[in-house]
Structures are given as structure tokens and as C-alpha cells.
Amino acid sequence: MSSYMNWRGAYAILRNELLRFFRTAFGSIVSPVLTTSLYFIVFGSAIGSRMAEVNGVPYGAFIVPGLLMLTLLAESTSNASFGIYMPKFTGAIYELLSAPVGVAETVIGFVGAAALKSLIISAIILVTATLFVDYSIAHPVLALGYIVLVAAAFSLFGFLLGLWADGFEKLSIIPMLVLTPLTFLGGTFYSVDMLDEPWGTLVQVNPVFYLVNGLRWTFTGQSDVPIALAFGMTLAFVALCVATIAWIFKTGWRLRE
Amino acid sequence: MPEPILDIRGLEKTYKGGVQALKGVDLTIRRGEIFALLGPNGAGKTTLIGATCGLVNPTGGSIEAFGLDTRKHWREVRARIGLVPQELATDMFDKVIRQVRYSRGMFGLKPDEARIEEVLKALSLWDKRDAAIRELSGGMKRRVMIAKALAHDPELLFLDEPTAGVDVELRRDMWKQIDALRARGTTIILTTHYIEEAQEMADRVGVINKGEILLVDDKDAIMAQLGSTEAHFTLESALADIPAPLAQYPLHLEDDGKRLVYRGGDGTGAGKREVADLAKLLVQQQIAFTGIETRESTLEDIFVGLLEDRQEVAA
Ligand SMILES: Nc1ncnc2c1ncn2[C@@H]1O[C@H](COP(=O)(O)OP(=O)(O)O)[C@@H](O)[C@H]1O
Ligand SMILES: [Mg+2]
Numbered sequence: 001m002s003s004y005m006n007w008r009g010a011y012a013i014l015r016n017e018l019l020r021f022f023r024t025a026f027g028s029i030v031s032p033v034l035t036t037s038l039y040f041i042v043f044g045s046a047i048g049s050r051m052a053e054v055n056g057v058p059y060g061a062f063i064v065p066g067l068l069m070l071t072l073l074a075e076s077t078s079n080a081s082f083g084i085y086m087p088k089f090t091g092a093i094y095e096l097l098s099a100p101v102g103v104a105e106t107v108i109g110f111v112g113a114a115a116l117k118s119l120i121i122s123a124i125i126l127v128t129a130t131l132f133v134d135y136s137i138a139h140p141v142l143a144l145g146y147i148v149l150v151a152a153a154f155s156l157f158g159f160l161l162g163l164w165a166d167g168f169e170k171l172s173i174i175p176m177l178v179l180t181p182l183t184f185l186g187g188t189f190y191s192v193d194m195l196d197e198p199w200g201t202l203v204q205v206n207p208v209f210y211l212v213n214g215l216r217w218t219f220t221g222q223s224d225v226p227i228a229l230a231f232g233m234t235l236a237f238v239a240l241c242v243a244t245i246a247w248i249f250k251t252g253w254r255l256r257e
Numbered sequence: 258m259p260e261p262i263l264d265i266r267g268l269e270k271t272y273k274g275g276v277q278a279l280k281g282v283d284l285t286i287r288r289g290e291i292f293a294l295l296g297p298n299g300a301g302k303t304t305l306i307g308a309t310c311g312l313v314n315p316t317g318g319s320i321e322a323f324g325l326d327t328r329k330h331w332r333e334v335r336a337r338i339g340l341v342p343q344e345l346a347t348d349m350f351d352k353v354i355r356q357v358r359y360s361r362g363m364f365g366l367k368p369d370e371a372r373i374e375e376v377l378k379a380l381s382l383w384d385k386r387d388a389a390i391r392e393l394s395g396g397m398k399r400r401v402m403i404a405k406a407l408a409h410d411p412e413l414l415f416l417d418e419p420t421a422g423v424d425v426e427l428r429r430d431m432w433k434q435i436d437a438l439r440a441r442g443t444t445i446i447l448t449t450h451y452i453e454e455a456q457e458m459a460d461r462v463g464v465i466n467k468g469e470i471l472l473v474d475d476k477d478a479i480m481a482q483l484g485s486t487e488a489h490f491t492l493e494s495a496l497a498d499i500p501a502p503l504a505q506y507p508l509h510l511e512d513d514g515k516r517l518v519y520r521g522g523d524g525t526g527a528g529k530r531e532v533a534d535l536a537k538l539l540v541q542q543q544i545a546f547t548g549i550e551t552r553e554s555t556l557e558d559i560f561v562g563l564l565e566d567r568q569e570v571a572a
Pocket of ligand 1 (some may be wrong): 272274277278296299301302303304305
């Protein structure tokens, strides 16, 4: 069995994906920044100024991690899903399949690039946010770690989506039907104790709820759930994605005829 | 005989839908040769290449390249093989040179701008290196695909229908490129459904139809065996018999003697030459004719012929 790792191959894929991103950098960056700015204007400034503090945190600052999570999930998923879907669509996948690259190189290349793109956009959004609201980051190192982990997890998820999709509709339908509702219902704009029952209980089966709260804790020191649980759920999600990808490549599902 | 560069044994592929694209193919390719896989659409050429290059999971048989099993030693093997697919499939919005660099990196080699320049120059792409691929003509796009496949200096190169849908001039140009590769010592396996192409390019030819290799032989032997020319001379006045001076040619009369039919020659152009000689001779003999129609045998005719031969052998 061939076992050595083709690091140059992984790097080549990653680099190619990033170059593709920068080729269309204007669109890739402007649209999430614009969207988030609109949220900040509406929820942060307009509505937020009339809202009470949430657990001692001004509402504007309270929603920063939630909005960041919203963008992070959407961008990671779409970057990674398009990244792997495009070569399938154009047929350029032939090269990947005929090259000495395996699962590891492919995933590092595509998922790594998608996650990096999300991190770049996250940084830009955090800077943009300072224009609208005052906020601070209580645990910067943990916040960074958390953002990286979530970017990686959802880039993996997007990669799976891109592998599975056999049309452009499928690429957009999952984010629209699943991700957006889960994010909005996952405590982006509110604390769980602002919800009436049964919503307050229901929200706890929403995985995004744990992601938002984990990230919020690193920003504000506040979380609706124990931080260990939030981190645990995030790690479990990463593990699930990795395992599924390994299985898909083993069986050659939808890639190799 | 030196160790073959590629050794395929009993290769089978049945697609999920149930189509049996390869039915136990045996094929041995020698190092340094140009091998043409000749067969009509749907014969299994692309599947055969796909199975060797890692695009298709075979359902039976074995493939050894460079003496290594392509499944067990897939990394080593793939690093030494290049593939130019049938379709122009690449990121059309990217620049030429970037795509070629990308291919080299993907195959695990460190960047080498001098080598990239050499490849692009050899394919006359150097002036277009910063152009977006989608802006190039079809022929140039195909060269980009070749440049990508050559970026890692493969020892074995697959060209899947390199000239399908390409005009005559570009086809000749492609043949020149392939010749240049041969000169470098690259072993080349190309697929085609043009007899002329196999004839022009290959050292050896394998004929494949419906997932089976019908025969493999040196090009000249195959061409002599395969092709034929048919010519119809429409005569001004009917002949009762073939005149004696024409007796040496494979001729017969049709349409009550008003049509003189030639059927002969081989795939090396001998038929065309004979028809030309025949026309001269008819003029000399003052046998007036009002028209000539000639037709070279098609691949289909050849397959029908080969299959008939096989059935006779079997019977
Ligand atoms: N992905 C596929 N799924 C199902 N059948 C296929 C697939 N690819 C090719 N085939 C079938 O396999 C046979 C051989 O195809 P192919 O190898 O492309 O032939 P060629 O390259 O000689 O034209 C054809 O009958 C074709 O329809
Ligand atoms: Mg084909």
C-alpha cells in the first residue's frame, strides 16, 4: 500500500483554491460584508438601541458572535461545496482522480482553502462590526480557536455537500432549507431565556445553538449552556464529517466510476 | 522482449447501469512506442484509459504499470502517468500558466519555472501563458490540456481522442506534437476512431470493439489487412467483358456493363494509387467514362470484416 503523503499535492490544491478565491475576491468579500453590515444596522443599531442588555451585555455586542457564526457557517459551507462541486461539474475532477493524491490531500486542499477563506471573511467582518457596535473579546485565543474549529467543521460539511450534490440546486437547497433556519433558530439574536416554551427546550436539539453559545462565551464570557458541552458538540460534528468523508472516498462514491 | 511499460490482464468493467464496457481485455504496451487504440464510439477506449489512470474502478482483471500493480502502488504509478482526457475539462477562467503549475504541484513535484516554460514553448503556448483559457481557440485549449498532462514529465502518456472534432490542419499539428513527444522517449497510448490517424501516428495498433480487443499488430501489418478502396467508374457505353489489359486489377461489371467496379487495395493507400493508374489506363484504352466515385472503407466495414473472419475461424 502506498502510504507516503503528497504534501506538495495538498498544497497545490489549497493554493489553487485560494487563487480562485482572490480572482473573484471582490464578490466573495463584498457580499458577506454587506449582508452583515445590514444586520448590524438593523439589529445592532436600530433595534438594539431600544433593547435591554442581555445578561449584562449590550444587545449590539451580544449579537456580534451570533452574526459572525451566521457568516462563518454560510461561507464555509458554500466555499467548500462549490470548491469540490466545480471540478465535478466541469469534468476537471479527472485530474484529481488521476493524480497521486488521496483523501487526505484532497480534504486538506479543498477544506483547508475553504476554511482559510472563511477566516479571512470573519476577520473582515469583525473589523466591520467595530464601525457599528462596541464590543470586546473576553478570551481572544479561545475565540480564534473556536472560529478555526467551526470554519473547519463546516468546510468539511460543505465538502460533503459538494461531493453529494449532482446539480446546482442541491448546492443551495441544503444551506437554504437547513442551515439558515438552524442558524436563526440557534440563538443568534437572542438568549435562550428570552424564548417561551416549547422553543426554549426545542432549541437545545439544534446543533448550531451550541456553536453560537460556544463562540459567544469566548466573546462575552456568557453562554446558555456549559462551555464544555458547546466545545464537545463542535468536536463531535467535526469527527462526524471526517468519518463520512473517509467512508465516501473508500467506496469511491460519486467520484470514481 | 524488455519489460512492458503497461500490462493489462483480463480487464473487465461493468458500469452500475449494467453496461459491460470491457470484457476481459489483455493488452501489453512496450516502452517507448506509440500505440493507437482504434475503435468506434462506445467501444470502451475511454473506459480502458480510465481504469488505468484511476478514474474508473475495474470490476475484474489486473493492471500493472512499470511492473507495479496500479491498485496497490497507486501513488507511484499515477505520479508517472499523464492523461489528456477526451473533453476540454479544466478551470476555463484560470490563466494558462497557472493551470500548468497547478498540475505539476498536484503530481507532487516542486515548482520548476524553467520546465514549465519549456513545456509551454514546446506547445506554442508561451505567448498565451497569461491568457484566460476560455479565451483560447479549441486547438489551443487542447494544447493546454496536453501541457497540464506533461507538467510532471510522465513516462507514459494517454491521449484520449486527441484530434476528435479538430480540423485537418490542427490534426496535423497535433501529430507533430506527438512525434516530438516520442522523440523525448515518452510512451504514448492514443485512442482514435480515425484509421488515418492510427496509420499516421502509431507503431502498433490495437483494434477494439464492444469491449473486446479484436487484434493487435504492427501498424503496417494491420493497415495492409484492414483497409480497402471501392471505386465506381460510370461508363459512357456498356462493356460486355473486362478488357484484357485491365485483367490484372480486381474489377467487375455492374448495371448491365455500364458500371466498372474496383474493389481492392489496403489501408496504406495502395487502393487509391491503383484507381489512379486504372483511370489512366482506361483513357489509354479509349474506354470513355463520365464519372468516378471512390470510397475508402470505414472503421465499421473493417469491424464487420474482422468479426466475420473471427466467426469463420470459430466455425
Ligand atoms: N459512466 C458511465 N456509466 C455507464 N455507462 C458508461 C459510462 N461511461 C461509459 N459507459 C458505456 O460504456 C461503453 C464504453 O464507453 P467508452 O469507454 O466511453 O467508449 P469509447 O471511449 O470507446 O467511445 C459505452 O456503451 C458507454 O455508453
Ligand atoms: Mg471515448
